[in-house]
Amino acid sequence: MKRLPALFIFILWLFFGFSCTADKPSMYKKSKALMDTFVTITVVAETPEKADKAIESAFSAISRFSNLIDFFSETSEITVINNNAGIRPVKVSSQTLDLIEKAIEAAEKSHGAFDPTIGPVIQLWDFHKGIKPPDNEIRRKLPLVDYRNIIVDRNASTAFLVKKGMMIDLGGIAKGYAADLASEELRQNGISSGLVAIAGDIRAFGTKPDGMPWKIGVKNPRQTNEKDEIIARLSLTDSAVSTSGDYERYFMQDNKRYHHLLNPKTGYPENNFRSVSIITGKGVHTDSYATAVFILGPEKGMHFIEQSGIDALIIDNSGRIITTQGIKGKVQLEENN
Amino acid sequence: MKKIIKSTTLADRLLFLFLTVVSISGIFYAREALPQGNDVIIEINGKPAYSLPLDINRSVSVNGPYGVTEIEILDRKVRIREAHCPNRICVKEGWVSRGIIVCLPNRIVVIVGGGNERHRDIDAITG
Amino acid sequence: MPLQDKYRIAVLSAYALALHGFESMLPTPIPWLRLGLANIITLVALMLYGFRTAMSITLIRVIIASLFKGTFLGPSFILSLGGGIASTAAIGLAHALLKNLFGPVGLSLIGAVAHNAAQLILAYFLFIQRIEAVLIISPVILLLGTMTGLANGFISDLLIRNLLKKNEDTIHNVVQG
Numbered sequence: 001m002k003r004l005p006a007l008f009i010f011i012l013w014l015f016f017g018f019s020c021t022a023d024k025p026s027m028y029k030k031s032k033a034l035m036d037t038f039v040t041i042t043v044v045a046e047t048p049e050k051a052d053k054a055i056e057s058a059f060s061a062i063s064r065f066s067n068l069i070d071f072f073s074e075t076s077e078i079t080v081i082n083n084n085a086g087i088r089p090v091k092v093s094s095q096t097l098d099l100i101e102k103a104i105e106a107a108e109k110s111h112g113a114f115d116p117t118i119g120p121v122i123q124l125w126d127f128h129k130g131i132k133p134p135d136n137e138i139r140r141k142l143p144l145v146d147y148r149n150i151i152v153d154r155n156a157s158t159a160f161l162v163k164k165g166m167m168i169d170l171g172g173i174a175k176g177y178a179a180d181l182a183s184e185e186l187r188q189n190g191i192s193s194g195l196v197a198i199a200g201d202i203r204a205f206g207t208k209p210d211g212m213p214w215k216i217g218v219k220n221p222r223q224t225n226e227k228d229e230i231i232a233r234l235s236l237t238d239s240a241v242s243t244s245g246d247y248e249r250y251f252m253q254d255n256k257r258y259h260h261l262l263n264p265k266t267g268y269p270e271n272n273f274r275s276v277s278i279i280t281g282k283g284v285h286t287d288s289y290a291t292a293v294f295i296l297g298p299e300k301g302m303h304f305i306e307q308s309g310i311d312a313l314i315i316d317n318s319g320r321i322i323t324t325q326g327i328k329g330k331v332q333l334e335e336n337n
Numbered sequence: 338m339k340k341i342i343k344s345t346t347l348a349d350r351l352l353f354l355f356l357t358v359v360s361i362s363g364i365f366y367a368r369e370a371l372p373q374g375n376d377v378i379i380e381i382n383g384k385p386a387y388s389l390p391l392d393i394n395r396s397v398s399v400n401g402p403y404g405v406t407e408i409e410i411l412d413r414k415v416r417i418r419e420a421h422c423p424n425r426i427c428v429k430e431g432w433v434s435r436g437i438i439v440c441l442p443n444r445i446v447v448i449v450g451g452g453n454e455r456h457r458d459i460d461a462i463t464g
Numbered sequence: 465m466p467l468q469d470k471y472r473i474a475v476l477s478a479y480a481l482a483l484h485g486f487e488s489m490l491p492t493p494i495p496w497l498r499l500g501l502a503n504i505i506t507l508v509a510l511m512l513y514g515f516r517t518a519m520s521i522t523l524i525r526v527i528i529a530s531l532f533k534g535t536f537l538g539p540s541f542i543l544s545l546g547g548g549i550a551s552t553a554a555i556g557l558a559h560a561l562l563k564n565l566f567g568p569v570g571l572s573l574i575g576a577v578a579h580n581a582a583q584l585i586l587a588y589f590l591f592i593q594r595i596e597a598v599l600i601i602s603p604v605i606l607l608l609g610t611m612t613g614l615a616n617g618f619i620s621d622l623l624i625r626n627l628l629k630k631n632e633d634t635i636h637n638v639v640q641g
Contacts, residue, residue, distance in 0.1 A: 346566060423540065436600055
């Protein structure tokens, strides 16, 4: 009986000893409303303080960046460029210039399927109220849409829109770019594993504390209830993923679905797929390529994917899921679909 | 006393050893298996009643068979601050940052979990 | 039922109730830690006087204690009743089937495990309905139950020894009858 208290203390020590294993990397997650959406950052860190500091500094990097390129802000550099379309080149920050160049690159690569100057046509559509603009209006604005009329002068650090009335809108590439920026900021704060999700644009680096890859759900484009929100899950380590879908902003008219993914050549939506998810190293690419592949359609889109060496998960109009070879082992389809 | 310890059978000792090992490893395993959540889910009578972000400080009052129970979220931790059940075990548990607080008499379960039931293992959603 | 049995059940139930009441007055340093002192009486009764006596004492103790505390038919009463019946049944079964394998300490441990398991299962079905909540607290409860079960087993062993020593004749009588 004498030994019993000692045993009891030993067991208590085991019990509490296990509960105090400090400095073990854990996941920390925080959300903030930025870029007109929710930004959620998850990091693996040893202490909550370190995690918090890194996440906050990534948030402010996103916030600073979004102030430069916000299409709807009166004072953003993009607005200044748009207001001076056909008038004069505008001197902008290197970050804005870099993103404009990346957008032009994506447009060139996709032969204009992704075009950052789609703004004037997009403005005609009101997906919220479900208003389809008259055909002649679209035809009238269409000549303003052409990425080749953006003139970037690297040396002078200026951007210029050749035609009056042109508009540059980086909304189709900025979130992916911001996810890259935030990841870089996290790394500089000593974080080696993290996940930045800006709405559906996600950049992952490193692994979870248990060494497992990050699990990314792909939204079901035809969600009917709470349970079938996810159609597939992707296991990602050092890559980004973005999705373009016909379900994000749309209205139905005469049994036809009118959504926000407009073909820059026609000014009308392309009903090629239900959704396109692109997986590759950087968010700036996934964001713009997802839109490009969606507009390009099954044949040209697949060709684009092969040529660019990127991976994709595509849900076609019959609900079939198509994946590229490169992610075959990383996709897990949900059972209820 | 020595006599009594000696009088225990081999089966007695083995059973004690077995239970101790199983429960301690169970405690260790349960701690490891606890999901690291960001949401505080409050269930009343087995049904989810609240889902609150863990990083926003606030208090919630919940009515139960034993009156009002106060649940408090502060600095990514949650506790049951006040309850009027007989044993007040839930209050004694203090602050938790992961896992579960159960107040049986009031039928309140406070879970630090990851939001959506089905997709708890998903870190983000694209689309 | 002979008068002697009724008398014995009454006295032992009173002991169990007293221990039960005494225990509920003690402050508990660790949540979920219940000493379960009343189980000593159950165990002693079972080993000396048989299963029926032990079960009667358990039922009387649980019901009367809940009436005193005003929790009769409430959630804690259901847990208490389920735990009491399960542990008494498990001890009875182990004692009858594996008579020579387990001594009082082993039986006490079996009773404690059965008590905890029954309460966790009841809690799951009646109140919590969240399997991970049960899974997370069950090893803690099991560990605490093992510790208190061990202590109660030793006390029971001691008690049985003393009782047997004091009233050897009477006990023999009873066992035969």
